[in-house]
Amino acid sequence: MPISAEETVEQKPRRRSRIREAHEATVLSAAEGLFAMNGYNGTSIEAIADKAGMSKQNLLYYFPSKEVLYKRVLSNILSLWVDKMQLLEQQGKEPADMVRNYIQGKVEMSRTNPDASKVFAIEIINGAPYLKEYLQNHLLPVLEEDVKLVRSWIAEGRIDAVDPYHLFFLIWSATQTYADFSAQVSLSLGKDSLDDEDFQNAIDFLTHVIIKGLGMK
CATH class of the missing domain: 1.10.357.10 (Tetracycline Repressor, domain 2)
Known part of the structure; x- marks a missing residue:
């Protein structure tokens, strides 16, 4: 049975949410490893983004600052x-x-x-x-x-x-x-x-x- 327009509208946010959760999990894992190795002051947003395999700008879309990311970790x-x-x-x-x-x-x-x-x-x-x-x-x-x-x-x-x-x-x-x-x-x-x-x-x-x-x- 074809998916109705209503179902499509309902499912898109869910798909976006799952994608966001996956990207956030990747960033959090990368950040945790680097914070464990170098501490807060010794870890840069650029290094976290590089380890997470994304651009700094993309990372900041999910976490607007290093402090916000660190607190989430x-x-x-x-x-x-x-x-x-x-x-x-x-x-x-x-x-x-x-x-x-x-x-x-x-x-x-x-x-x-x-x-x-x-x-x-x-x-x-x-x-x-x-x-x-x-x-x-x-x-x-x-x-x-x-x-x-x-x-x-x-x-x-x-x-x-x-x-x-x-x-x-x-x-x-x-x-x-x-x-x-x-x-x-x-x-x-x-x-x-x-x-x-x-x-x-x-x-x-x-x-x-x-x-x-x-x-x-």
Whole structure:
């Protein structure tokens, strides 16, 4: 059956939307890689456009400035980060299983999104000039809820009395090492790059050490 004029009118915006989304995804991927390698100040719009395979003018059609593009990259990264840091999303599980899943999720993020982790780390090292407000409004409330949960475990005698904040700082730093310092880890292991077995070994080791350190079984 021929497509009616009404259907054609309705479908054109959808096609344009899909094309725009595809181009934006290409730009965001290119930008994330370059920001991870060179930081914000060391990355130019021209370099991003070149890596994305388009002209600078075309790129600016989708993202009117480097700052807008950088904030979009950070926003995408934060969505991933917050998604992987919520113990409360695992209600009903034993504390040891929740901590194990939490560690696994963070290591998996380092494995599948190493550039995202590096961009986030560079932003934080520089004082979080673009992320501070977002962290205060989105990440800290999630952290506070997880801290309350850990304190409830302590009060119930389910884990040893530890500082919940430093527990999370330890997990964040230990898991992100496999992305942010992957070159150092690979070199130390005598490899060109980390493979799936290395990441599984990291999950197993960190889970063992942290669960034992918390007095869990």
